[in-house]
Amino acid sequence: MIALERRPEPSRAWQYATPLLAVALTMVAGGLMFAALGKDPFAAIRTIFWDPLFHPQFAAFSRPQLLVKAGPLILIAIGLSLGFRAGVWNIGAEGQYIVGALCGAAAGLALYPSDSVLIFPMMVLAGALGGWAWAMIPAILKTRFNTNEILVSLLLVYVAENLMASLAVGALRNPEGGGFPGSRNLAQWDAASNPELIAGTGMHWGVAAAFIAVILAYVLLARHLTGFHIRLTGEAPRAARFAGVSPARLVIFCLGVSGALAGLAGLFEVTGPAGQISIDFNTGYGFTAIIVAFLGRLHPVGILLAGLLMALTYIGGELASFMLGIPAAAIQAFQGMLLFFLLAVDVLTNYRIRLGRREVAG
């Protein structure tokens, strides 16, 4: 008989080991999935995890993509992790990402074709505010009416998608675009563009912002009272209440920060890699960031590494679909699998597995 016995406190060793174990298990299960699709599993795994960085022909192109993809994932996941730690479940980052991009782009486009140096900073501010405001809807409904923030934030993603579709063919449409849906190209407008800062690295302002967010989140959680309140609420809600932590303020803070960061990610994406607001602007970073946050153990440094790894699966997935004909959807399933395995092996962190006869309760 196998029994689980709760550890007095989570095992530190397993805390570090479980993400690696989950990645290994996902590679095995993913390999089986690729084999079931009739592809060579070893070639597939190598193409996803190795070739983007070291392939003699493609690495030069795909290596910079690593930071381009990891930037928004890390930025969003850092925000989400604060809430997840405190039991505030913002799962609508995708919507906040969209609205951030919309607000930032709209603020910039209102002043087209000015070439003031203040345009881009103003757009960044507008993007963060947009994401923040969108996240404030579930936050206020939660604190004021006790409405479930999981459902509200998620449902607002669909609202944001429709809003974006409407603006892409309406108010924000490029007047010189010949009637095609989509805004002006912001990446080609110098005052509003978010260019590659160091040639050949993929480093843009969004990636810089992600690194700054990692550092600030680390300081917040390790050194600041609010960070302590977040950790306390997550680990011992009753103790937090006795310590005078206001749950409402924590909800507002966590949702606000994660919304603003998701909005920033959207703004940096629309002014850089994506270039314009179009109907298919969003690609699911807001949802993948949930996986990144958990894979990084809700820890800033962990999220940094998890974001890079997840970015690798994106690029590797594209490479695998191009070179081996593995469908893009397989990569999505692969990423979902990773979260499953992570949650499954997490039991080892909090519980000890006992083999042998179960004792009868005395």
Next chain:
Amino acid sequence: MTGAIDPALLIASLMVAATPLVLAAIGELVVEKAGVLNLGVEGMMIVGAICGFAIAVESGSPLAGFVAAAAGGAVLSLLFGVLTQVLLSNQVATGLALTLFGLGISSLMGQSYVGIKPPGTPRLDLGPLSDLPFLGTALFSHDWVVYFSIALTAAVWWFLNRSRAGLTLRAVGENHDAAHALGIKVIAVRLMAIAFGGACAGLGGAYLSLVRVPQWTEGMTAGAGWIALAIVVFGAWRAGRVLLGAYLFGGVTVLQLNLQAAGSALPVEYLSMSPYLITIAVLVVMSARRGRARLGAPASLGRVFHAAS
């Protein structure tokens, strides 16, 4: 232009639009009554949608499709069940994982089914009832799944409120420690409830891909699973009110689609977002009115059960 809509047809399409929500929400109701919060409804629905579609196309039988959809949804939900009940993972995170994984695996499975028409699910011939002037069109000319979903609601109501097994299930949902002390196998009860919820969500998804739309497109559930979750809250965890809630949302969906078709002054995108906005508004009203007490929600909802002895 809205005056041109035939009310009988409107009611008929309302019932069709509501059926996937009824199925998914009634399944989730049973799961939540057992004290488990499965946020993976969307994932189970979309997997049901593709399983049902694929099997119906391959076998030519919609019934086989629905059976496969229920099986697919149940299998996926048991993944959630094992993770949350045996490996004691966080239910919110695992439910999200289920949705993300379901969306991925379904579009993988559906690669070769895009643009195909499924075999039709015939309408039931209810004899003279179907020939009634107004009611015949509105209520008595549907396929069997519509009536099945209503019967299922009644059965779930009876099960939860009138049967011994239902009492056991509710005990598990209200206080799993007490239920465990009484010798009830908490994990077994919950796994069964989760599988039932998965099967129902799968059926709801298959109804979308086989009858409502009917074809397969990636991400075709478009938030229906999340709306089903909201309907359970709206219904205050009662079967009858869940049915009512699903029909209300079916009505909103049909109304906005009809307004779109009729060329309303509001842009299409604003009409398309209306069901989600109304869901949010309803959630707010329900949670505000009930205040702190959260009457109706099972007390152990979402809590991890670990028998210490």
